Amino acid sequence: MKLRTRLALSIALVNTGLALPALAQEETPRERHAGLEEIIVTATKRETNLMDTPIAITVFSQDDLDRQGIANVKDIGxxxxxxxxxMDTSQSAPVISMRGVRSTNITELGDPAVGLHLDGIYSPRPQGAMALMFDVERVEAQRGPQGTLFGRNSTVGNINIITRRPSTEGFDASLGLELGRWNHQQVRGMVNIPVSDTFALRGSFMVEERDSYLRGYYDPNQWDIRYLPEHVKNAPLYTGPESEKNLAQRARWWSGGADAVQQTVKADPSTFYNNSDQYSYRLSGLWTPNEDFSWMLAYERFQDSGAGSADTVNCKLADKRIRKDDDGNYLDAAGNISATPVTGLLGCESVYGKGANSYTVNVSVPGMVDMSIENVRSNLRWDFSDSLALVYNAGWAKQVRSQMSDQDRGVTDWDMSIFFREATFESWSHELQLQSTGSGPLQWIAGLFLFEENNNMQGGWMNSMSGADYWNQPDRTLGSRAAFVQGTYELTDNLSMTLGYRYTKDTKEDVGGHNMSCNDSNPNLLDPTLNPNDDGIGRCFPAWDRDAFNQLPRDYFWNPNIYTIASNNDIKGEWDYHNYRFGLDYNLTDDTMVFGYVANGTKSGGIGDVFIQYEQDPLTTEYPLDADGNRIVKKRWENTFNEEEVVTWELGVKSTLLDNRLRLSTTLFYSDYSDMQIAASKPLFVQYSLERDQQTGELTGDIASNAVNIFQTDNVGKAEIKGLEVEFDWAITGNDRISGHVSWLKTKIVSDFYQQWSFATTDLFEIDHGASVDPGNEALTANLKGNELPSSPEFSLNLNYSHTFDLRGGATLLPWAGVSWRSSSYYTIFNTDKHTARFATETPDAFSDKRPSIANANMGLKYTAPDDQWSVEGFVNNVTNEMDFYWGGGGDGLIKGPVSMPRFYGVRANYNF
Structure with missing residues (x-):
């Protein structure tokens, strides 16, 4: 069914509700109770009152999510x-940081620092956080190590999404519609059917479509135009002034002259990057044959068919850069030598053309995402005695992702892109728990956990002028086994002690995996006609031949058969580790609890690709062969890294004050972080050879660097993290409510942390690319001791206020507003402003990795009919139209990343049957 049809049906149903005579009644406004409702959470894997649970937790209901326009986990930050x-646009995955700790390795080799659970069942791939959240009972965001009970990768916290369960109490159904800017259309619905007194079914769905909010252009002047529509390939010649050409137009030296450059073509926003085209649905059944037994089985599917997201350029920083020639002379706009530096010549208008800003993107590879995520979740509980219960949670998940995205976005003339070809990630999870249920002084839980993941990762990276790489990893597996126990004992009527322990053993293995390459020297050729001058043999890659390159089929580089194996990645790693928790909580009064604990969190160790260095003659650059005709291996490098650990001491106070009208939670914590895992680019096997003069044949004194540059994870250092968190929820009156939080965070690397500089290296140090990968260059080896961790603003604030107007007849009018603010932080671990004395460039602030402070406001007005039968709401998100970059890069000297959505407004309606 097309979305337009669904929208028409939804509007008709809502209009039926609008026809009800809600305001015609003459009843007086109802009196409201000012007290707050009790919130039940499952942070200890049993149901407890939020204010009696000795853990820092933030809880959201479905109404909270709807009010803030939150559709997935990435929006609750x-x-x-x-x-x-x-966000990491290349993987369509969020990077979640909590209390200063995150993981930027979101490939199949990495693990997140913040665990994600669905109905208590672990979700291994970070892309799972992008799935739509709908028909949710609540979302629990727990902070601090949760390793003893939640296990895998809950180093500094855990997010648990609890969906609404089927109910046998009666039929229930609802339908919601949301329309907004950029042709935003969202439909959601739910139906609950009590089949019998012991069995109920529930179905729910959500569909969302939205045009892109970027200023997108397709550029036929870039190198790779195989994916562009014909009308773009045949775009008319550019006739504007030379000064307004974009980078690809100016750099098109292969075209035979400036007159041959073409116009860029405005992209269709409905199919361009940062659009939305996704749906999800869930079917669940609950069987409760008696009060001691329940079994819920649910199937959920999410489909994303959008264009993915694209990085954009921070124009404010780009405009600060200066232009120089190869000899270091300043250049003016005409390319002539200038006596003084001239800024703005390498800014956004220079890259993208006249009028460009940070929402402008020029691409030659249209975005494509085809990602499906399927889940089957089973929750079984049997209270087989008055004091014991057996709980068995099982889950199966499968993610299949094909993706294609432009990675340089016209910023460079290398024309880079990335693709994934039906990359498949399949996992199974089993957890068996035995819980105490009596009313005695000791409450405990013990369990066994088994997790298996099998990944088949197929994808590649394109440098369209010179070559392509392919990642063929058909059998990368992860196995995790754990046993845990945790108990709380009432030492006195007011004092309780908690002890917890978990043992985990992880195994990761790659069987038959390869890194593969395709360039103009590959001997195994799919198409011998690529180079007819090569004795009919051809080449895998027609380097520097644009016409030949663009005659290749669109899926040519998606075929692993054209590539040559560069390395065999067979590798295995095993780790075992121990998590513990010791805590005390004391009831000062009936309304105030003080708690403290010490606990550790562990993020699993891991494996990486295998790289081989072969013997090579430094003069001829030839590789000698052994007796069997194979290259002689000089060194084999295996990338394995150990688990990282955080030990946290935490002290908290939870109070219910003012006759149950104010909930106040305060937490003070200190974390000691060891064996920090950092993912970054690093050179391996740097070799030096003397270059030979091509005319005389003599050796020169110039050094050439021949290195393998890889993205890898290392255990590199120690950090200290401390902070304060204050959360509150205050029902000022029966009609006024204010809630939010204030937080303070301080992070610091405290050990010597020597890292090869890999942020805007060539620009900050003004060196060429060869020198930038030379680890012998001491100027490029930095001690980052004293730096702050990325994504760690020192102060943050969130305030939400609403007032309920009671209208005659039982209807209500609810205006609401929310404000969020955070102080400045850093995009990367390099903290460039702390190292400016080492840089050669005169404008280091043009390459700063400082993330500015930002404030954001949302507001809305909601009308609810009597008996909550229907509602309609107008809303505005990002009222002040603030621009925020979520991620920082700097390999090409630019700060770039996904940019926040501009001001967004719309209307939503809901009808309850």
């Missing part, structure tokens, strides 16, 4: 104390 969420 500013609503949780000391939480920050950025």
């Amino acid at each position: 500013m609503l949780v104390p000391n939480m920050d969420i950025t």
Whole structure:
């Protein structure tokens, strides 16, 4: 069914509700009770009152999510104390940071620092956080190590999404519609059917479509135009002034002259990067044959068919850069030598053309995402005695992702892109728990956990002028086994002690994996006609031949058969580790609890690709062969890294004050972080050979660097993290409510942390690319001791206020507003402003990795009919139209990343049957 049809049906149903005579009744406004409702959470894997649970937790209901326009986990970042969420566009995955700790390795080799659970079942791939959240009972964001009970990768916190369960109490159904800017259309619905007194079914769905909010252009002047529509390939010649050409137009030296450059073509926003085209649905059944037994089984599917997201350029920083020639002379706009530096010549208008800003993107590879995520979740509980219960949670998940995205976005003339070809990630999870249920002084839980993941990762990276790489990893597996126990004992009527322990053993293995390459020297050729001058043999890659390159089929580089194996990645790693928790909580009064604990969190160790260095003659650059005709291996490098650990001491106070009208939670914590895992680019096997003069044949004194540059994870250092979090929820009157948080966070690397500089290296140090990968260059080896961790603003604030107007007849009018603010932080671990004395460039602030402070406001007005039968709401998100970059890069000297959505407004309606 087309979305337009669904929208028409939804509007008709809502209009039916609008026809009800809600305001015609003459009843007086109802009196409201000012007290707050009790919130039940499952942070200890049993149901407890939020204010009696000795853990820092932020809880959201479905109404909270709807009010803030939150559709997935990535949007809750500013609503949780000391939480920050950025995006990696190349993997369509969020990078979740909590209390200063994150993981930027979101490939199949990495593990997140913040665990994600669905109905208590672990979700291993970070892309799972992008799935739509709908028909949710609540979302629990727990902070601090949760390793003893939640296990895998809950180093500094855990997010648990609890969906609404089927109910046998009666039929229920609802339908919602949301329309907004950029042709935003969202439909959601739910139906609950009590089949019998013991069995109920529930179905729910959500569909969302939206045009892109970027200023997108397709550029036929870039190198790779195979994916562009014909009308773009045949775009008319550019006739504007030379000064307004974009980078690809100016750099098109292969075209035979400036007159041959073409116009860029405005992209269709409905199919361009940062659009939305996704749906999800869930079917669940609950069987409760008696009060001692329940079994819920649910199937959920999410589909994303959008264009993915694209990085954009921070124009404010780009405009600060200066232009120089190869000899270091300043250049003016005409390319002539200038006596003084001239800024603005390498800014956004220079890259993208006249009028460009930070929402402008020029691409030659249209975005494509085809990602499906399927889940089957089973929750079984049997209270087989008055004091014991057996709980068995099982889950199966499968993610299949094909993706294609432009990675340089016209910023460079190398024309880079990335693709994934039906990359498949399949996992199974089993957890068996035995819980105490009596009313005695000791309450405990013990369990066994088994997790298996099998990944088949197929994808590649394109440098369209010179070559392509392919990642063929058909069998990368992860196995995790754990046993845990945790108990709380009432030492006195007011004092309780908690002890917890978990043992985990992880195994990761790659069987038959390869890194593969395709360039103009590959001997195994799919198409011998690529180079007819090569004795009919051809080449895998027609380097520097644009016409031949663009005659290749669109899926040519998606075929692993054209590539040559560069390395065999067979590798295995095993780790075992121990998590513990010791805590005390004391009831000062009936309304105030003080708690403290010490606990550790562990993020699993891991494996990486295998790289081989072969013997090579430094003069001839030839590789000698052994007796069997194979290259002689000089060194084999295996990338394995150990687990990282955080030990946290935490002290908290939870109070219910003012006759149950104010909930106040305060947490003070200190974390000691060891074996920090950092993912960064690093050179291996740097070799030096003397270059030979091509005319005389003599050796020169110039050094050439021949290195393998890889993206890898290392254990590199120690850090200290401390902070304060204050959360509150205050029903000022029966009609006025204010809630939010204030937080403070301080992070610091405290050990010597020597890292090869890999942020804007060539620009900050003004060196060429060869020198930038030379680890012998001491100027490029930095001690980052004293730096702050990325995505760690020192202060953050969130405030939400609403007032309920009671209208005659039982209807209500609810205006609401929310404000969030965070102080400045850093995009990367390099903290460039702390190292400016080492840089050669005169304008280091043009390449700063400082993330500015930002404030954001949302507001709306909601009308609810009597008996909550229907509602309609107008809303505005990002009222002040603030621009925020979520992620920082700098390999080409630019700060770039996904940019926040501009001001967004719309209307939503809901009808309850």
